[in-house]
Amino acid sequence: MQQDKHPDYRPVVFRDRAAGYAFLTRSTATSEQTIEWDDGETYPVVEVEISSESHPFYTGTARTVDTEGRVARFQRRYGGESSG
Template sequence: MQQDKHPDYHPVVFRDRAAGYAFLTRSTATSEQTIEWDDGETYPVVDVEISSESHPFYTGKARTVDTEGRIARFERRYGEGTHQG
């Protein structure tokens, strides 16, 4: 078995500054910046622009598509009996 095939996989903190949220996980990502974690250890920290704490899909602030309005507009434009369903 060849030894140098796997990338360096180590603990890393990902920090979402917009949400004020950080989490410790394992990754191949690297960073020159470090942070002291709750366990007293120091880990590399990677700042991300968006995470599950700030993404609209996970926070429930995602926009919904107005499908009823689109159907009504279609029926007004093409007549109510034109679509086969």
């Protein structure tokens, strides 16, 4: 790696606003806010709107779209036969 071309890669806490969940990871993200973590160290904290703790796909609350029902409804409305 060339010196002075890459941002600092350091420990950062990300806090999910929706779930109230925080996790420590390494990132180049910066923040003026800090938080004292469980290990007694102080880290920058970045607020995020959504993470795996609150995203519908990961929490199992995602809705599935009934595409087969839509095709059948279209064929009933417009009288088309499927050519498959």
